[in-house]
Amino acid sequence: MAVSPASPARRTNRRGQATRESMLEAALRCLATGDPAAASANRIAKEIGATWGAVKYQFGGIDGLWAAVLQRTAERRGELPAALDPAAPLRERVAAIIDTLYEGLTAPDSRAIETLRMALPRDMAELDRLYPQTAAELSSWGRGWIETCQRAFADVDVDPSRIREVAAFIPGAMRGIVSERQLGGYYDLDEARRGLTNAIVTYLQHSRSD
Known part of the structure; x- marks a missing residue:
């Protein structure tokens, strides 16, 4: 019996999670430089290699991004x-x-x-x-x-x-x-x-x- 491919929704969710993870890691790398300018929405988006709209889609805004960054460091x-x-x-x-x-x-x-x-x-x-x-x-x-x-x-x-x-x-x-x-x-x-x-x-x- 053939195995059906993953549904588009599942593929999208996996891609979305991977995108979110890469954004979090990029934000942490940027902040870890110690540069005060690193804590800006535009700087983070540039470091991530995405538009601010894409970052906002994943985290709901800068507040959501900062909260997620803190949660990630707490987990580690x-x-x-x-x-x-x-x-x-x-x-x-x-x-x-x-x-x-x-x-x-x-x-x-x-x-x-x-x-x-x-x-x-x-x-x-x-x-x-x-x-x-x-x-x-x-x-x-x-x-x-x-x-x-x-x-x-x-x-x-x-x-x-x-x-x-x-x-x-x-x-x-x-x-x-x-x-x-x-x-x-x-x-x-x-x-x-x-x-x-x-x-x-x-x-x-x-x-x-x-």
């Missing part, structure tokens, strides 16, 4: 490493988080996110008004990161408010250390990471209930 980033074993000592868990961010923040995806965030409004209300899908994706990242840290220390006897505080300042602290790495500073960055790890561990340990 995944969860914190398996090194966060529930049986691991507190210091090992904190060090695993610090080491993961140290390496991850120098990856092309992280540079792309940084370029995009620099181009977005700083005011959260303005961001939500102009780019609601992008704002929602960034907001979900914040919630997800706090929840990840809460899971990482769920069985440790520490004040939950301190875990939230630590989760809030770790990304900024790590960006500072990574910036020193990129600029070629005079500091021993291994020592800086150990110092940050020790400070976090001490802060969390001192919140344990008696």
Whole structure:
């Protein structure tokens, strides 16, 4: 019995998905250059090799494209490493988080996110008004990161408010250390990471209930 060819609709869907994927990868490559001009609709369309109308057809507009870019990087980033074993000592868990961010923040995806965030409004209300899908994706990242840290220390006897505080300042602290790495500073960055790890561990340990 002969096998009937795929329907035109299925072929179109497959082509459309492939086009969408190639557009996302091209947008990420463009943003990862660090050029502030990369976060423009026309620049992205040129990098993709398509008209802005074609990009808009796939993503609904620049807001949809940015949201999809953030979703793609989140998918590739995944969860914190398996090194966060529930049986691991507190210091090992904190060090695993610090080491993961140290390496991850120098990856092309992280540079792309940084370029995009620099181009977005700083005011959260303005961001939500102009780019609601992008704002929602960034907001979900914040919630997800706090929840990840809460899971990482769920069985440790520490004040939950301190875990939230630590989760809030770790990304900024790590960006500072990574910036020193990129600029070629005079500091021993291994020592800086150990110092940050020790400070976090001490802060969390001192919140344990008696």
